[in-house]
Amino acid sequence: MKNLSLHIAFRYFISKKSTQAVSIIMYTSLIAIAIATCAMFVILSVFSGLEHFNIKFFSDVNPSLKISPASGKTLNNIEKLNKILSTNPKVKSFTKVIEEKVYVHYNNKDEIAYLKGVDENFLNVIKLDTCFQAGKFPSSASDNEAAFGNALAYRLGLPINDQETASLYMPKPGKGLLKNTDEAFETTQVHMTGVFALNDQYENYIFVPLQVSQKLLNLSNNSAFSIEIKAQDKDISLLQEQLKKDLGSDYIILNRQEQDASFLKMMKIEQLFIYLIFILVIIIASFNLAGAIIIIILDKKNQSRSLISMGYTIQKLKNMFFVTGLIIAVFGVLIGIILGTLLTWVQSHFHLVMANAYMPFPIHFEFYNYVVVLGTTIVISTLVSYLSSRRLNFN
Structure with missing residues (x-):
């Protein structure tokens, strides 16, 4: 039963x-x-x-860790940061970065893009060179080379050569009335050395040598908005906690997931x-x-x-x-x-x-x-x- x-x-x-x-x-x-x-x-x-x-x-496009200022845009005490990171065995490599919106003009076509200035160590941190559809990453020693996202390059119709250049415009900081538009913008000319393809998030990006972005923003040669770090994979969380302790509350240190938390x-x-x-x-x-x-x-x-x-x-x-x-x-x-x-x-x-x-x-x-x-x-x-x-x- x-x-x-x-x-x-x-x-x-x-x-x-x-x-x-x-x-x-x-x-x-x-x-x-x-x-x-x-x-x-x-x-x-x-x-x-x-x-x-x-x-x-x-993991492919974000650094292991990213250091940015807790307030303002520009990192303070770059020399101190360089010394701490250079002597830490858990840090494989690091690169200084400046990222800002920029106005792009070429052949009667205009676009708003994201300009990312990086130094010579960038490709040791992010393997962006493996994502190129054509051409190559700009030389860190150049003042007029740039790599464009595929969608942005297509909309502008910009070819890969050193004869055709696009104009980059960055608004100047300050107050008061302007007599003409030349006073409103810092500008520079760049030619495209390569086209890369990642995803929709990066299709409107332009990568340039760090000194190009410093010039457009009227920053000193030692300035940066953030530092991107490549760390030993097993040491990322330990390194993050160690850097938070060493650098204090003046800096924000984010891992890969935290960089795109939203x-x-x-x-x-x-x-x-x-x-x-x-x-x-x-x-x-x-x-x-x-x-x-x-x-x-x-x-x-x-x-x-x-x-x-x-x-x-x-x-x-x-x-x-x-x-x-x-x-x-x-x-x-x-x-x-x-x-x-x-x-x-x-x-x-x-x-x-x-x-x-x-x-x-x-x-x-x-x-x-x-x-x-x-x-x-x-x-x-x-x-x-x-x-x-x-x-x-x-x-």
Whole structure:
């Protein structure tokens, strides 16, 4: 008698004697749960893939650590920073950086871009030279070379040669009325040495030698807005804490993830909203399960009366139909998980769905996603099965 409820519930699930309508409703609810589970698992795996892709991207284009001033734009005590970083064995290399918006003009075309001035150590910190579609990174000794993001170069129509130059304009600081536009801007001419492609975030960037950005901003030769550091991978967190202690509160020191914290936070929020939407989808799919349980109760009413006459209690009958609902839900969830795993495996190996012409949608298997999907669907299905089985009434 101990496992009688489970035995009868399983018989109801596989029974071929049920009416066709009951079977259709029961298997429709199973399929609905399977599809919702599969979709939820696939979408969460895509978000995991996007997260891993972006973290990998940040590791390629973001420095291990970035030092910037806690107030103002320009770093103070550059000599002190150079000495501390040069003598630290955890620091592989570091580069001084100046980054600011700039106005670009070429051949009657105008654009707003991000100008990033870097010194001769930059390529030791960030391997940007591996991202070039054509040409090369500008020489650190040059005063008129620049590398352009692919989208910016395309919009300007700027060729790679030393004959055609683009004009860079930087607003001058200060107050008061201006007699002419020449007084409003610092300007310089640069020719494009190469075109690089990273992602949308960097398509409007221009990389120039540090002295070019210093000239445009009227800064001294020893000035910088930030210092980017390449550290030993295993020592990044230790180095960050050590530098915070050595440099004090006058500087902000960020690791790779912290440098793009707002973007990663936005992705987490998007993932949360998608998860909440799929909870709603699973709840809607579970309405089919509730309907199936109620129909099974009505279909098995005569058998239920026979069980009661044999001493079976109403509570045990309710538990039996509750278990029937759980069996339907569990089979639906397992089928959905298996199908979702198969679809994600196919996408990860054969790249059937493309994000653009060159890159497939990234996808990543995570144990956490299995736990979230199984936990969510089982909890909702259990609640729906319990509430539906309480509808049993012979009065």
